[in-house]
Amino acid sequence: MxxxxxxxxxxxxxxxxxxxxxxxxxxxxxPKYEGNLTLAGLSKPTTVYIDDYGVPHIYAENQIDAMTTLGYVHAQDRLWQMELMRRIAPGKLAEIFGNVALKNDQFFLGTGIDENSQKAIDQLDKNAPTYLLANAYLKGINQYIEEGITPIELTLLDIKQEKFVLKDVYNILGYMSFSFAMAQKTDPLLTDIRDKYGMDYLQDFGLEGSLGTTQLKSYKGKFKEYATIAKSVTQLLETSPVPAFIGSNSWVIGGAKTKSGKVILANDPHIMFSQPGTWYEAHIVCPDYEIYGYYIAGVPYPLLGHNRDYAYGLTMFENDDVDFFQEKDNPNNPKQYITTDGFKNYTYQQKIIKVKDSSDVKLNIKTSVHGPIVNGLLDGIEDKPSIAMSWIYTQQKNKILEAVYSLCHAKNLEDFQKNIALIHAPGLNIMYGDAKGNIAWITSGKLYKVPSSVNTNFILNGNNGIDDKKEWLPFSKNPVAINPPWHYVYSANNQPEAIDGYLYPGYYLSKDRANRIDALLSSKNNWTRSDVEKMMVDNKSTSAETIVANMVKHLVVSEFSDNKKEAVRLLKSWKATHNVTDVAPTIYNKWLYFYLKNTFEDELGPENFKLLIGTHVIKQIIEKQSQNSTSPWWDNTTTKSKKETQAEILNKSFNDAIASLELQLGIDIKAWQWGKVHQIEFQHPIGKLALFKKFFNIGSFPVAGSNEVINNQMFFYSDDPKYNIKAGPSTRRIIDFSDIENSISVLPTGQSGNPMSQHYSDQTDLFVNGKFRKMKLNRLEIIQTSTKLVFNPK
Incomplete structure (x- = not known):
């Protein structure tokens, strides 16, 4: 014993x-947040104050010193994230994750982002500030790699670090640009519906622009199952360890509508939630330059920013910058395809993908004049006709780094607008406000017209000489509103109004958020920062009450159980809010799911129905279809002996919804609170493994908001017991030029990507409860609330 x-x-x-x-x-x-360090490349000592939320305030004698220091402090908080970001576009995830990441690598390596990045670097002016400052930033990252502490993730995965180079920066921007696009999720599926059922089945989809009833006003004064493509690309983006951009809100209120007479800018870009989050905040102060910026890991210039003179934010334009073309192979030579000029040879390129704990994989990339052939890059379409992906980002001259540099170095509104023309893709709504009282909405993107017979929502014909005709438009034709007489501008990813009679094709979102933003802004002329704070977390839907009224009138309530009658009563009295204690949104969203399932799944099948649920177009359909009793989708194609009506489908769907809720939440309808089913967890790539979940992940938390309300907490309609929120505000920012030093913001979790940092999740409570914290510009206040880290020249 x-x-x-x-x-x-x-x-x-x-x-x-x-x-x-x-x-x-x-x-x-x-991370080291105080003390003294030496840093190569500095001309003079640089002081960094790390404030109470982990934001570095960098005071330097010149911009080279500031950017070198930024690279170092950014790396010590986000090096793991930087490593992930730089690996996606050049197909290097399998090197660290093994075969599970091979499909991602095959596709992104085939898109041509990597080659395009090198081409852009070759064309850079090596003496320009854009180039010099970017390399100073990279020098700071690389010194941290050499001398700093290796992140725990890199240790666990046994990753050998290599120096960061400028090509990594371009590859990161290239991946982010691709993740904005919706065509790859939508066009193949819509083509299948057209080819199998005809255009009648697409009337509810509003492809001719009929659903774009809320348009942003400009002011200047055969059946081949293409949906496999959509399925493959969707799976790649949804399983990517790096989040994709989804949508966004932004509005800028002119002085004529604010209590102070000064401009207020608000912005919350919507991005897939992850941990660490997308943005890293940093404040740089030099004798000739100041910016409080929001940085993507591995990118030297902020995509969002402000200083005492001006502020800018962004949302997704959602214009169409990706097209798919079906090529027609030469029947006598599969290495050739047919064009209007005769046969052309495909070009071929072989690349090697290194796979952890496995043999290298050879990837053969086949390309036509339209772009890479995706058949060899995606699963399930190897035996289909050759489909080429045409993407403006890789086909136009890439000057995105110069553009991003210019955004944070603009001298005035005119300078700011001029440099947006450098961004050919992705399409962005860039929002601007300044201390002089100017406000603006300016779109980026290389826009074009196609012949009236061509609909870019479908797979196009690669050999008729018509479908690939593009009339490229000058930047002056991009939608814009500068200092409009209604004194505010806004964007919620909606279709701009026609320019010269032409509606730009795209994948725009429903009118809900836009209508709510517009209605709120137009109703007041004395806006304050506090008012905007409340508006940013507003969760009332502008269409839900109409949809409920359209659907409820078809219900046979007299035959319902008491629980079902109570559910109907709650829906009828509902004011379309989505607070955590509300019950009606739980009933409403479950009913929506079963209505969509019982309406679309019989035609599309389970997999393609799931694809449709993940597109923007589904959000456009619901209200219009709820008013259309003659929609061909109401009929259940699996019941050949009868033709179902809208009333039958809606009654069945309501019964299915209540039965599901009773099973999942119990029979007490008062317990069906929204916060019990609408929850958020911030998931780290390694936190997907149960062993590491508690250490790396944050949450979950009940949270207010929903799909397509201003507080846009996005989930896919489903019958799951919980709606795990996939995406939402990646930051909330309010810049008030009447009190610029007290402008406010919040991140979903925290500044640092290091789980041991006190700033890993210290903003989570603020975020989930709709609260904010200060973005500090006042030096004395910064010093009083910060630790001090001094970098001396080496």
Whole structure:
């Protein structure tokens, strides 16, 4: 017995020692937020104040010193994220994750982003500030790699770090640009519906622009199952370890409508939630330059920013910058395809993908004049006709780094607008406000017209000489509103009004958020920052009450159980809010799911129905279809002996919804609160493994908001017991030029990507409860609330 006790004691002591060593090691990996360091490349000492939310305020004698320092402090908080970001476009995820990431690598390596990045670098002016400052930033990252603490993720995955180069920056921007596009999720599926059922089945989809009833006003004064393409690309983006951009809100209120007479800018870009989050905040102050910016990991210039003179934000334009073309192979030579000029040879390129703990994989990339052939890059379409992907980003001259540099170095509104023309893709709504009282909505993107016979919502014909005709438009034709007489501008990813009679094709979102923003802004002329705070977390839907009224009138309530009658009563009295204690949105969203399932799944099948649920177009359909009793979709094609009506489908769907809720939440309808089913978890790529979940992930939390309300907390309609929120505000920012030093913001989790940092999740409570914290510009206040980290020249 004594021997057993001794052995048990020894094991316990060993366990305690190992735990102590593990804790000590993790403490050792924490970022350094105070003290003194040396940094190569500095001309003079640079001081960094790390404030109470982990934001570095960098005071330097010149911009080179500031950018070198930014690279170092950014890396110590986000090096793991930087490593992930730079690996996607050049197909290097499988090197660290193994075969599970091979499909991602095959596709993105085939898109041509990597080659396009090198071409852009070759064309850069090597003496320009854009180039010099970007390389200073990279020098700071690389010194951290050499001398700093290796992030725990890199240790766990045994990743050998390589120096960052400018090509990594372009590859990161290239991946982010691709993730904005919706064509790859939508066009193949719509083509299948057209080819199998005809255009009558697409009337509810409003492809001719009929659903774009809320348009942003400009002011200047055969059946081939193409949906496999959509399925493959959707799976790649949804399983990517790096989040994709989804939508966004932004509005800028002119002085004529604010209590102070000064401009207020609000912006919350919507991005897939992840941990760490998308943005890293940093404040740079030099004698000739100041910016408080929001940075993507590995990118030297902020995509969102402000200073004492001006502020800018962005949303997705959602214009169509990706097209798919079906090529027609030469029947006598599969290495050729048919064009209006005769046969042309496909070009071929072989690349090698390194796979962790496995053999290298050879990837053969086939390309036509329209772009890479995706058949060899995506699963399930190897035996289909050759489909080429044409993407403006890789086909136009890439000057995106110069453009992003210019956004944060603009001298005035005219300078700011001029440099937006450098962004050919992605399409963005760039929102602007300044201390002089100017407000603006300016769109980026290389826009074009196609012949009236061509509908870019479908797979196009690659050999008729018509479908690929593009009339490229000058930047002066891009939608814009500068200092409009209604004194505000806004964007919620909606279709701009026609310019010269032409509606730009795209994948625009429903009118809900736009109508709510417009209605609120137009109703007041004394806006304050506090008012805008409340507006940013507003969760009332502008269409839900109409949809409920359209659907409820078809219900046979007299035949319902007491629970169902109570559910109907709650829906009828509902004011379309989505607070965590509301019950009606739980009923409404479950009913919507079963209505969509019982309406579309019989024609599309389970997999393609799931694809449709993940597109923007589904959000456009619901209200219009709820008013259309003659829609061909109401009929259940699996019941050949009868033709179902809208009333039958809606009654069945309501019964299905209540039965599901009773099973999942119990029969007490008062317990069906929105917060019980609408929840958010911020998931780290390694946190997907159960062993590491509690250490890396944050949450979950009940949260207010819903699809297509201003507080846009996005989920896919489903019958799951919980709607796990996929995307939402990646930051909320309010810039008030009447009190610029007290402008406010919040991140979903925190500044740092290091789980041992106190700033890993210290903003989460603020975010989920709709609260804010200050973005500090006042030096004295910064010093008083910060730790001090001094970098001396090496």
């Amino acid at each position: 004594k021997k057993i006790k001794k052995v048990s004691l020894a094991i316990l002591i060993l366990f305690v020692l190992l735990a102590a060593i593990a804790v000590a090691f993790l403490q050792y990996t924490k």
